[in-house]
Amino acid sequence: MIHRHAHIAGTNSERTKAHNRRVVLGYVQRGAGAGRAEIARACGLSTQTVSNLIGELETEGLVLAAGRRRAARGQPPVVYAFNPDGAAALGFEVRPDALVMVLSNLGGRILASRQVPLASAAPEAVFKLMAHLAAEAQRAAPGHRLIGAGLVIPGPFGVEGLSAAGATVLPGWSAEAAAAGAAEALGLPVLLEKDATAAAIAERMAGAAQGLDNFCYLYFGTGLGLGVIAQGLPQRGAFGNAGEVGHVVVRPGGLPCDCHNRGCLEQYASRMALLRHLASRGLLSGEDDPDAVALALLAAADAGLAEWLDDAASALSQAVGLLENLFDPQAVILGGALPDALLDDLVDRLDLPPGSVARRSARQLPRVLRGASGPTTAALGAAALVIHDTVTPRLDTAP
Ligand SMILES: [Zn+2]
Incomplete structure (x- = not known):
């Protein structure tokens, strides 16, 4: 063979x-x-x-x-x-409002996971919490030697203007300091990745993209990110910022964005846009659990939620058509920090553009799939980076 x-x-x-x-x-x-x-x-x-x-x-x-x-x-x-249980890897995702931790064996099986809300996403406090969660996870799964940790944070990395302000970024975080601070707190080697790229890697290891070598992954964090896997490898760009799709303009002259554009995709299709919409309709208040509220509204076929879903699906449809024509993927996957039922509903409402290279009669997969690795997908992807690094020869170090 x-x-x-x-x-x-x-x-x-x-x-x-x-x-x-x-x-x-x-x-x-x-x-x-x-x-x-x-x-x-x-x-x-x-x-x-x-x-x-x-x-x-x-x-x-x-x-x-x-x-x-x-x-x-x-x-x-x-x-x-x-032996997938010969060792384990930790994965962390830092969101502006939460820290997600996953402990995975080398086969991508989750041994322990935790999501902790963050009152402050200041780096020092987050590093301390990481060390605490790592110790807790190891107690839950003794016998698995830790070989490293992966850390994912939202991009973009080191871009003035885009990374300086707004609800979707982590103030005070830089790529270099994040990896160094986490390595020191955990006493482990740390690999850093953008959330959307890590989520795409997790989805390929244990989700809807198993067996796919070419796909695009639209990742709902707080904003909206894009991970591109081409010929089996993540595409990072020259500065690690490939896939900043949230700031692609889909409605010229539309809603203002913190990046100074108007009509950016993530102003319509993101967790942030959903919460803002629900609050503006009086459907969500400060103390509510947003996911529980959104799911209840979905079950009740609430018109206020449907309004957002239609608007988000329309913006996403344009983005999917764009990705198809740019990358010719086997499929586009939607996933991340939105409940599965909401993502399924968004996929159902898509009205994909007919002018796309993805319109082939011999398609084996739908043009758009919902991710299957759940809300810890980016943290699992962070652990997958470590696993991948252990078992995959690097092209750049090949003799
Ligand atoms: Zn923007």
């Missing part, structure tokens, strides 16, 4: 041991159990190198001997399997 990623070959030089380790672990993870000689052949490594790495991975609990395979002649080889 030919494995899709096996073309990233290993090398026998000591300098690239970390790379070889990823190549071997990634092969074992994707394979259905392989012996040392087969792994060596498939990864382009010597049997000795593979034996050393397998020994190390076995000691760390990441790989298990899974019996012997029947052979035509001679001693049947021991086959090795990936």
Whole structure:
């Protein structure tokens, strides 16, 4: 059987041991159990190198001997399997009003999760809370060694004007300080990612995008973000800000936005826009749980909520058509911090533009899908970054 990623070959030089380790672990993870000689052949490594790495991975609990395979002649080889419970990764999502934590095993199974409202999203307070939640999660799932943490915050990173003001950004946070502060508080290596990109990675690992190599993910955080996976890899842009779709103008001359544009997409289709609309109709007050209120209004087919849904769906329909024509994805996925029932209703109300490359009679998937990894999707994506980094050879470090 030919494995899709096996073309990233290993090398026998000591300098690239970390790379070889990823190549071997990634092969074992994707394979259905392989012996040392087969792994060596498939990864382009010597049997000795593979034996050393397998020994190390076995000691760390990441790989298990899974019996012997029947052979035509001679001693049947021991086959090795990936052990998803050999370690775990933490994922954190910082939103302006909440901290979400997920502890995931290496197979993307959630071992513990928590969402804590934030009175203040000041970095120091958030780092302290992260350390507290990490300790709590480890007590809930003892026996899983932590290999790292992923941290997601809303973009954009380091853009004057866009990141200086508004309800959808985190005041006082910068990308560099966030990763360094979290690493210090947790005592772990920390990988940083934008919320929408992390959510797309989670959706591909354990949600509606499993098996998809090309898709767009519209992420409802406080605002609206976009994660693009193209040929299996997240697209980040030169400065990590690719996918700032919330500030694409869909209604010229429309509602003013903190970014100084008018008619930005996230002024219509976002959690922030929903809450503002419900408050303006007197349907939501300060003490209410917004999700519970929105779900009750949806169940009652409330006209005030329907007004927002129609308006948001109309703005989103334009955005979906734009994404289809720009990226030619297998599907566009809507997900994130809105209840599933509300996202389903939004998908039902979409009136997608006919002038799109996505209109093919041989489509295998609907043009738009609702995400399936739930409200902790971005935090799970943060943990997935760590997992991905452990088992996937990096193209930029390949010899
Ligand atoms: Zn804007």
